[in-house]
Amino acid sequence: MISLHINGSRRELEADPEMPLLWVLRDLLGMTGTKYGCGVGRCGCCTVHLNGVAVRSCQTPVVAAGGMPVTTIEGLSEQGDHPVQQAWREENTAQCGYCQAGQMMTAAALLMQIEIPDDAAIDGAMSGNLCRCGTYKRIRKAIKRAAAETGKEHAL
Structure with a gap:
């Protein structure tokens, strides 16, 4: 069981610890604002914040996000007023x-x-x-x- 803190909410899920955070967000949690681009961390489409730092979620294993705040585009601002x-x-x-x-x-x-x-x-x-x-x-x-x-x- 992996515990994630995404956009201010704690989420518990079963996932391979090495699964890219991108696929956890999109496929397991249905958060499709974070996009798949190149899959090798070069295009930036999949950028999220991990503990306040911009990271490529396609290259970040979900285990690396355990216990740290993750912010996606959906969490930047609920009203879109960032x-x-x-x-x-x-x-x-x-x-x-x-x-x-x-x-x-x-x-x-x-x-x-x-x-x-x-x-x-x-x-x-x-x-x-x-x-x-x-x-x-x-x-x-x-x-x-x-x-x-x-x-x-x-x-x-």
């Missing part, structure tokens, strides 16, 4: 949208580490996330917008 999610909508960032959950999770992790990232920090953090549609300029703009909004919230 600053990153709002900025993504306001900047019309997504095109096909497939990679966007992973993009947003990586961006949210970046903003937890660096309140106002510069272009180099954004490019460095986001370099492992691929977008087939090439919306990289919109992604950077949305991250800057989310950072500005987060900064306003902290100033209040």
Whole structure:
């Protein structure tokens, strides 16, 4: 039995300890917001937060997540009002949208580490996330917008 703490809820499940966290989320728990992309940790579609750090769930065995908080795109904000999610909508960032959950999770992790990232920090953090549609300029703009909004919230 594996005990997971996902999006604020404890979940107990039977799974092979080496099963990738991605498949536990999608297949065993029905949480399909986290996407399968390449399966080798290079595209970023499957990014989730493990103890506040962006990780590739396709390469993270479920046993590594035991007892640590896991946040998926579904848990970033129940109402979809996380600053990153709002900025993504306001900047019309997504095109096909497939990679966007992973993009947003990586961006949210970046903003937890660096309140106002510069272009180099954004490019460095986001370099492992691929977008087939090439919306990289919109992604950077949305991250800057989310950072500005987060900064306003902290100033209040």
